[in-house]
Amino acid sequence: MNIPNIYENKNYKLLLLVPLVLMAVALGLFFFNGVPQGVDLRGGLLLTVFTTEGSVADFKAVFPEGEVRGFDSPTGKGFEIELPNDPTLEKAEASYLKLLELDRELVQAEISRDAGTGSVEEVSRLENQLNSEASAFFELVGFTGEAGSPHDKVTLADELFSKAKSDYRQELVSRVSQVASIESSSFKEVGSSLSKFFLSKTQEIIFWSFVLSAIVVFIVFRKLVPSFAVIFGAVADIVITLGAMSLFDIPLSLASVAALLMLIGFSLDTDVMLTVRVLKRKEGTPVQRAWDSLKTGFMMNVTTITAFGVLLLLSLFLQIPTYYQIGAVAVIGGIVDFIATWCGNAIIILWSLEGSVKK
Secondary structure: OOOOOOOOOOOOHHHHHHHHHHHHHHHHHHOOOOOOOOOOHHHHHEEEEOOOOOOOHHHHOOOOEEEEEEEEEOOEEEEEEEEEOOOHHHHHHHHHHHHHHHHHHHHHHHHHHOOOOOHHHHHHHHHHHHHHHHHHHHHOOOOOOOOOOOHHHHHHHHHHHHHHHHHHHHHHHHHHHHHOOOOOEEEEEEHHHHHHHHHHHHHHHHHHHHHHHHHHHHHHOOOOOHHHHHHHHHHHHHHHHHHHHHHHOOOOOOHHHHHHHHHHHHHHHHHHHHHHHHHHOOOOOHHHHHHHHHHHHHHHHHHHHHHHHHHHHHHHHHHOOHHHHHHHHHHHHHHHHHHHHHHHHHHHHHHHHHHHHHH
């Protein structure tokens, strides 16, 4: 079957509108609808319950503040209940972490004092600060007894915080028991401080991925237009994929972020392959070299989509959220990369070559 070379059409530049329109739609979805965040990045608690009883409506009735999803897989039937962090426990955790930090500072100050390099006043100041923070923590968890020395208060705070978390989880299990008998259950919890750390690091990693990629690409090609075209392809991949994640309600989590980073690498791979073949090789015309590169790129994309498509189907069958997020993002990204590379990157490079020939 002889497929005509799309780049030989006099209106081939119109293909550039495809990724541009998709990016505009994706940005609209991103800003107006947003991308849902998983427990990893927004904080919260995920309670997974294996049971053959109850329905989503039953669980929603006892967990009105949460999101309830049912699943049925070879490993069993059950429900996932996604809940926000308990506000009191959140405050208690922040206070508890501050206590641990003050305790470490106090230990260092005591060591310095005993060695003759520190001051008694510094130890006294830290003790007062720790005692004040301990009183605030004890009030949060409802403790009214005696605690002893500052270090004893930290030890007691550790026990009380663990007990408060255990009591909260037991209360959640009791609510589940109102509508169904539990075969087994599991908890996944991420505090707000840790989720903020994950989110900031995720943004930082993606930012530096683009910056370092741009530097390397510019060093390789030493020209502005090819470098811009390669980075345009990678940016288009991420933006359009994020828009699809918003549209299909795929959460942004540590798993899906890993898939996005992998997508950046794959995008650079196909973009650089195209750019090198069109600019560095001499056989045929640039249009013919771009078309031959498209055939190679098509096989690369099909291989990626097939491999991660199998993972996506497996995740739907086994109800494994991590596999689902990676598989879904990779499959969408593979499709998007084909569009961004061959309707975006290729057009920019051929257009620039056309302009240089005319000059």
